[in-house]
Amino acid sequence: MVSTASNSVTTTITVGTQGGASCVQAVAFDPTHNYIYVTDSGAGTVSVISGSTNTVTHTASVSSALSVAWFPSPSIDQIAVTSSASSGTVFIFAASALGSVGSVFVGSSPAAALVDDATGNLTVANNGSASATIVSGLDVVLGTVTVDSGPAALAMDGANGDIYAACYASGTVDVA
DSSP states (O other): OEETTTTEEOOOOOOSSSSSSOOEEEEEEETTTTEEEEEETTTTEEEEEETTTTEEEEEEEOTTEEEEEEOOOTTTOEEEEEETTSSSEEEEEETTTOOEEEEEEOSSSEEEEEEOTTTOOEEEEEGGGTEEEEEETTTEEEEEEEOSSOEEEEEEOTTTOOEEEEETTTTEEEEO
């Protein structure tokens, strides 16, 4: 954890494999529960960190876990985790205890995910298929948009709903 007041690291929290092939990939914050979700592709895990105690409270296995997105709706209270080893599947977990809730097929090599706070829709960057898939709720694919080669990160303009896909293989940012 980094303090913006002192511009220094105040706490280091170990996740995934301790002393092994750990490769922390992504982090997401859940302000409702004060949880931090962390993926570790080397350990093949997603972990829940309590923001109150700065300790790992739960860990679940997800082979080659890459990104994590939290659904801000209290009625959903779940997270989505992408995996490079999943053959195009995004895994859905309960937010607090990381119990598996389900999965949805999106596209080849899902690399990044984000949730639209206004609609609750999940958008996934599919690195292997040069596309982005929009999922309603947790399991209904609304559509897939073709983007440039290698989409690996997503950002959203909450004011107008535009989604930006950073495509590393083509050196571009696509707007959808």
